Amino acid sequence: MAKASKTSALEETSGVSSAALSNANAIKNIQEKRKLQRSTDDLVSKVIEGNITALSQSITLVESTNRSHLNQANAIIKACLPYANNSVRIGITGVPGVGKSTFIEALGMHLTTQGKKVAVLAVDPSSTLSKGSILGDKTRMEDLVKNEQAFIRPSPSGSSLGGVARKTRETIILCEAAGFDTIIIETVGVGQSEIAVHSMVDFFLLLKLAGAGDELQGIKRGIIEMADAIAINKADGENKKASKMAKSEFKRALHLYPEKESQWQPKVTLCSALHREGIADVWELVETYVSNVKGNGFFEKNRKSQNKFWLLQTIEDRLKSEFFNQSEIKIALEKQLLLVAEGKTTPFAAAENLLKLKNSL
């Protein structure tokens, strides 16, 4: 109001209509800021109370591409931060057909029965709202979706893994602030998304099926090495024998890798998500792991280095996109690549040229 009366004083000396207009604008701005502040405060306090509608609304703001939504989302996240972090974050991956949804439903039901609150998120950069995404079809988790202690949210849409990963990391904070003590993040066995998910969870679980002899086939480089446990799903009926064989094969394979920084020796276990068998064993593994790494300090150390990773990664991504998205650089890059291909310059000299061009822009 002090600002408004100041403007009124100005009015007497410098033309009425424009001053009145700026006066009205100032008041409007203040009102809108207050409204936004009220809405932000309101959302935050409701999220912290565990209100699911407020949680969903806040996540929608995080996922929005609208500038003002993002500003509000940042304010909400900042206010939620002191209430976050008290959870176990579990990444789950596996090729399509391995039974991820059924497994997550079974694990989720097991955990909620124990009184836990479970949030299920997904990272799938290929998904768009129109195309649908993993977790998009909630009917595949029909028990969990009706469960009041569970919260299921499909992958945010987005073309860049960096963008999707950021939104998911921020959604984790919101879910934790809302009292979810177990965060499950599902991803599909494609591209770089496993690495992103591995960098935001405490425990990484690989779901597999018993195959016919070629147990390791089709696993992308490094994924076995990232796993803290491999659960061989559909280990039921006629599949039981093959699953037991697969278990020994994987155990052997896991022993060939160097020791992890967590000092945890990855485990292999059998389960049948459909028959809800072996699910408790998987969870026992997670609990043993968490108690081990909380004991030896790795749990905290890992979360800290994950934070550092995301900080640096965000900066690197932005530096690159700022550089390569300049139209002058785009044109010059094509030219330099051609010169390199023709053997008229080296990649290093071409890079120097582009960096010089950037400094002259």
Next chain:
Amino acid sequence: MAKASKTSALEETSGVSSAALSNANAIKNIQEKRKLQRSTDDLVSKVIEGNITALSQSITLVESTNRSHLNQANAIIKACLPYANNSVRIGITGVPGVGKSTFIEALGMHLTTQGKKVAVLAVDPSSTLSKGSILGDKTRMEDLVKNEQAFIRPSPSGSSLGGVARKTRETIILCEAAGFDTIIIETVGVGQSEIAVHSMVDFFLLLKLAGAGDELQGIKRGIIEMADAIAINKADGENKKASKMAKSEFKRALHLYPEKESQWQPKVTLCSALHREGIADVWELVETYVSNVKGNGFFEKNRKSQNKFWLLQTIEDRLKSEFFNQSEIKIALEKQLLLVAEGKTTPFAAAENLLKLKNSL
């Protein structure tokens, strides 16, 4: 000389002593530039003739940290480029003790006997001139070092892999211009240097020893996947049986990986570098590979994408170092990391802060 007489004319109107001085400086500059040009032209023509002294001198310029040396080095490389590229580039890696030097000596002698000219380089970012480096002790290759068709150069020193890799890539160009048709690049089985070497060669060879059952032990993530062939060395005497078993184990392991873009199925072979056995077989593999990938277009495609990789990598490295080496950023980064660790901000908000700070500097 035209410039010099102009300066003399100026002398009459504007004070003698300073004009005479600038006159003398201008002449000196021109003379030095001409001298440098003569020295550059001279080195280039000698390198192209295959003069080893000129090649060594040029590599020394490439490896120098002196600005004017680097300018001359760049001019030499540019002039050599049209004469480069006609070679097969082979990367060789393996843990210490596997017999890399003995193997390279055996392979080098085999190739020079066939009339080939072999350059042996190394990538070892941990080496410094004082500490010595792989290939530093040329006595380990006493036949090859005396061989006139061979050229051996230890790893350039440097603390950053990027710097060492760049110098090695440029040295490859110089060696090729000097008529070396086979370039062997040795690296040690540590850190990221395999990835760097893999990105500058046509064929990547992993040397292994037969172990006792744990054939895959100790191989870093991704190295088996990079290999176009695995040669099990020291397959002689009592070791022969274990080596044959290791061969089948590796063959089995290699089959588990997805098909390479080169459409080449990696091979496993036995050799004894000490007894110079199986060396011809290794070379035959390389020749089959090269003929295959020249046939299906991968050879050219791969070199092109390697060039693009190095161009982009050089830019990314520079963008990062320019950003993170600013003292204001260094201080702010530490502060932001602390805030993130204390849960007072998110990695993404912290990154935004640092990027804003950069724009205000």
